[in-house]
Amino acid sequence: MTETPQPRPAETYAEVEDALLSRWPETKLEPSLDRIRAFTELLGDPQASYPVIHLTGTNGKTSTSRMIDTLLRAFDLRTGRFTSPHLEKINERICLDGEPLDDEALVRAFNDVAPYTHLVDQSEPFPLSFFEAVVGMAYAAFADAPVDAAVVEVGMGGTWDATNVADGAVAVVLPIAVDHAQYLGDTAAKIAVEKAGIIKPGATAVLAQQEPGVTEVLLARATEVGATVVREGLDFGVIDRAAAVGGQVVSMQGLRARYDEVFMPLYGAHQAQNAVLALAAVEALIGHDGPLDEDVVRAGFAEVTSPGRLEVVRRSPTIVLDAAHNPHGAEAAAAALEDSFSFDPLIGVMGVMSDKDAEGVLAAFEPHLAHLVCTQNSTSRAMPAEQLAAAAIEVYGADRVTVVADLADAIEAAATLAETGGTSSVGSGAVLVTGSVVTVGEARALLRPRDDHGRRS
Template sequence: MTTIDFDLDVAEVEQRLLARWPETRIAPSLERIRAVTDALGRPQHGYRSIHITGTNGKTSTARMVEAILLELGSSVGRFTSPHLADIRERISIGGRPISPDGFLRAYRDVAPAAEAVDRESPTPLSFFEMTVAMAYRAFSTAGIDVAAVEVGMGGMWDATNVIDAPVAAILPIGLDHVDQLGPTRLDIAAEKAGIIKPGALAVTARQTPEVEQLLRAHADAHLARLLVAGRDFGLGGRRASGAGQIISVNGLAGHYPEVPLSLHGRHQAHNAVLAVASVEALLEEAIPLDVLRRALGSARSPGRLEVLPGTTAVILDAAHNPDGARALAAGLSDLGPRPTVAVLAAMGDKDLAGMLAALEPVVTTMICTRNSSPRSLSSRETAAAARAVLGADRVVEVGDLADALVEATAAASTLSTEAQVLVTGSVVTVGEARRLLGL
């Protein structure tokens, strides 16, 4: 007999999900998620999908894929993780977070099957596996045409990988989650290559020669095609603008000049190129230029080089590894040289020294704090690492994120009328900062 309580609200369901294994803890198997989706009638096979992996840029790319498909008139679902403020952000239908009623319905549909799997398996379904199953069910219930699905971690054993995506999109592969995925880029690439399905078309960002060779070998072994940025498609040019940038894209099926992109930074231009190629691969045709211009000109990716105008500009960026921090630093340069007071709170399992080294050239003052996650480094630990890179005179320690934001605004106002505040270090940090800032 089921013990599912159907008289729940979103907050109560979230707490039940959080009581499961966290998404940072994985057991490498698709058996549990497959058992649940099988019990639900394999909802993930009722629509086409674009499956997106890589080290950084997955959420932004998924959002741009979604924006293009919506502008084309498709019914679209998007699954991304983690969320900034509201768990419903992870499951988007029609360009909006799933409604509270839709979220609750998805949980009620999935929970009995999950409980049955929990009874039979030595490892219970994790938080992440549950949200994936809920997303796939919700997409099926909504009758979507296409899903843009972001991998949570890796690819091969990621719970999202029970989809049979005809298109795989692979962003640049760097070093992150090394405890789970392996210590080298090749180890990590081998995991991420697992989303390339037999007969699929894979589009990849430019990778190191060794990583590209590994991806190509995997694609060949599965009779899939691999198309590579810079060779088969690519960025034709870009220039920064006040609202983001103007890019030209040499796609798989068309050339798209003078496309406005409402996101900042060269890395977002390359993410846009991969999004365009992914949609072209799915459609097997070019995208009308006016459609692409409208879609990318209105695309949004909160917490990713997000600029909040005001008396003192605030920039929010969820960079949480050295590659992400380097892209952030380059993006700040794109916005113009300004004194920058950074608020940094990072997780204890990240390469903090590498992040600090990347940010050092573009930061005037670093305010080190912590976020609410139990995985967060303390402000003391973060400040000690920052002093080793930036020097003691550029580092301030503040124990609470809310106080750190106040301190940063005050410090920026004393530097220059052009000074800006940067908040970075993790998705959790940026999400909490957005709430504190009233967003």
């Protein structure tokens, strides 16, 4: 009997990236947990060795995951965090104690699981996908650390998402709207059926306010599996919030106590909602003995960051990055811009994916943008800049739309317009780069300053 040759261990980040990207992309789906189950079983079911807070919803998953992670660490717990997609590097998806794995740790995490990926590829009808391989790497790395708790964001949907091989002790369902309609369904209620799959027997389901049809689906699932439900607006919620220098101040009713005037360095009502969901999730996991220590909660929220979510990366003119890629996210970002800033003019740079609701995103930003520069990111899924511009002209008019296909040139053109096109004081103009996580990630790579070792700050 001949032995299957073992793959050569990866030695560099580039080799890991190449090996992972040679697998099925995240956009190619075959709804089954068979491969990821086979994979994690070979790895010793690492996802069962720590409690998991599992998050789904249409928007806000990454920001809320980061808040939960930061709060748990404020309480001296060791954390693992899995989020997707990444802005700049795959490492961002797998974090220990709030920090992405460095390149050496990523190589080790890949080499630890690589022999088993090939066993699964040979035994299943379809090979492991990129996403399934990275999920397995994350779960194994968290067990190896070991972590006290893992914060895990679904890739897409819920029931058939590879992350769902873990049984979350807490399931957080953020607001559900229509996105990925070709995969998940064309109404929020249909999408909710898929997302409800992360609610497991005996779990606590932390539910954001939803439209009635969505709430009905989520409550039915919780009843079916015997999960405890806590709901925004009934059991917890934002009491009030106010914009502040560098972020906002929020008063929140948690599950067991009220937390007043908590500063958070993020902008917008949607981030306040994310914050109270994060608070409730942490209370559900570790707050069984009563209220959380208010000073620790304050310290945690004061440290929260969310790259690419209304992130100011440059001044003179101000350049803001926001990864809004569907109408729901665009409306939240636009409202936050209005709430927290007074830019004049605000120039948009937008690059979207071809499978997204570009018209809805364009319409959401239209009242807030003086001019729009249509561009595209470097991926094959990107909508061509000319095609986006044709849709934009229908919404903005031809005099408010420019096409610059190269992203760096588009940002430069927008910055020039921001500096010269205002009606008020010089220097109040700004640029918003938006439309896609990939577009924002590429813009971030162009704009973020580097330190002496070539790392971005």
